[in-house]
Amino acid sequence: MLTINLIREKKEFIIERLKVKNFEAGPIVEKILTLDASRREIQVKTDSMQGEMNRISKEIGILMKDGKKEEAEAAKEKTYSLKEEIKSLTDKLMPIDNELKSELIRLPNLPHESVPKGYGADDNLKVKEGGIIPKLSDKALPHWDLIKKYDIIDFELGIKLTGAGFPVYLGKGARLQRALINFFLDEGEKAGYREVMPPILVNEDSGFGTGQLPDKEGQMYHATLDNFYLIPTAEVPVTNIYRDVILNADALPVKNIAYTPCFRREAGSWGAHVRGLNRLHQFDKVEIVQIAHPDHSYKSLEEMVSHVEGLVSKLGLPYRILRLCGGDMSFTSALTYDFEVWSAAQKRWLEVSSVSNFESFQANRLKCRFKDKGDKQTKLAHTLNGSALALPRIVAAILENNQTDNGIKIPPVLIPYTGFDLIS
RNA sequence: GGAGAAAUGGCAGAGCGGUCGAAUGCGGCGGUCUUGAAAACCGUUGAUCUGUUUCCACGGAUCCGGGGGUUCGAAUCCCUCUUUCUCCGCCA
Known part of the structure; x- marks a missing residue:
């Protein structure tokens, strides 16, 4: 499996090299890059929401300790919608992740530069x-x-x-x-x-x-x-x-x-x-x-x-x-x-x-x-x-x-x- | 096959709902000391994803056997799977 970093950085090179193996990589590479981009976009969003969630949870912990029950309850209210959003984002992420993986394993390894061209x-x-x-x-x-x-x-x-x-x-x-x-x-x-x-x-x-x-x-x-x-x-x-x-x-x-x-x-x-x-x-x-x-x-x-x-x-x-x-x-x-x-x-x-x-x-x-x-x-x-x-x-x-x-x-x-x- | 116990960082081992990526010890790395080494002392010490960034660096997310659940919050509670250990049984 090629690394996603290589695909991001050297897309043209990969397509070119795989021609030596008579493999048309273009469409798969494009699909991978699209999936990867949306994966990262969603990932970044969930990460920041998750961070917000963690922050609130910590606050609640402190409030509870100090006996400020009402304030804690108010903070809890804030988490409900956040939690739902996170869930819907992760639900989106899963299939993208899986598809990305299955596309990634379809790409063959790049042949070394000394590999001769040929069919059989x-x-x-x-x-x-x-x-x-x-x-x-x-x-x-x-x-x-x-x-x-x-x-x-x-x-x-x-x-x-x-x-x-x-x-x-x-x-x-x-x-x-x-x-x-x-x-x-x-x-x-x-x-x-x-x-x-x-x-x-x-x-x-x-x-x-x-x-x-x-x-x-x-x-x-x-x-x-x-x-x-x-x-x-x-x-x-x-x-x-x-x-x-x-x-x-x-x-x-x-x-x-x-x-x-x-x-x-x-x-x-x-x-x-x-x-x-x-x-x-x-x-x-x-x-x-x-x-x-x-x-x-x-x-x-x-x-x-x-x-x-x-x-x-x-x-x-x-x-x-x-x-x-x-x-x-x-x-x-x-x-x-x-x-x-x-x-x-x-x-x-x-x-x-x-x-x-x-x-x-x-x-x-x-x-x-x-x-x-x-x-x-x-x-x-x-x-x-x-x-x-x-x-x-x-x-x-x-x-x-x-x-x-x-x-x-x-x-x-x-x-x-x-x-x-x-x-x- | 039956009954019970357990699985935490490189290793050992604490934590058993809130600021825990996780005490402590060992090991590793760097340093002080030493002619050198040891000892002692000081510091440091995981992975993955990701953002800002030329690099250095800094920030966020995830990971305490795997998967799922409860909860505002899980290493900690529940379910499930796997593995290991102990005892009994069976076989060699």
């Missing part, structure tokens, strides 16, 4: 490419065949237990999951992240804080009896740790890492390219989250990008880094880098990580603020997050890229974690 995936800017694309034999299988061949992931069984998109990992398949999770967490810890193990069900406030609610309501599993939501990413609970929190500037950047299962309904997104591990309802992910000082948040972003790059390159996977164009970015992001790894048997790039700086957009909703030393004023912090990494597509790429006639070779960095070097 084709317009993303390739920033970097690394690793070597393997040459597989003609007999090479896509991962959905490999998992059957080696009996390491069972989709049919998941359908029996739950439904489509809930795979069951078996034997070395399960162990590979655990190895990847531990590898990612250990690497994160080495990079200065604190490990967090949060709840994987969250309440409505948390869903709102990171922006899943109200707009993406249908994308989350909802435990209606208790009104809890299954998290679509660890970003939700971990970032919400800092909801309504005022940090000291010297505590920044705050760096947390968390492994959680993630749950996504993926309503409406089934179609091509969703076979096997490419898209699931439940999957594992290690997420990194930073709360940063606005002056240094882009340094944090670069640091996160190079951390993720380290992970994919240590796993020996061919990868590329994209800077997303305005049209392909999320609603909340100011700048996003996507990581894709090459899936050799599918012969296509798979997105495995998305690293973003949200600047103060999320923080404004969360009320996540900080205070500079010696400064009286609180300011909004910047929030960032990134996958480091999401497992299924990494597993898909490892299986496909590393297949040999003898079996699937485990990347050397993972062997201490798996305890085996070959799936056969």
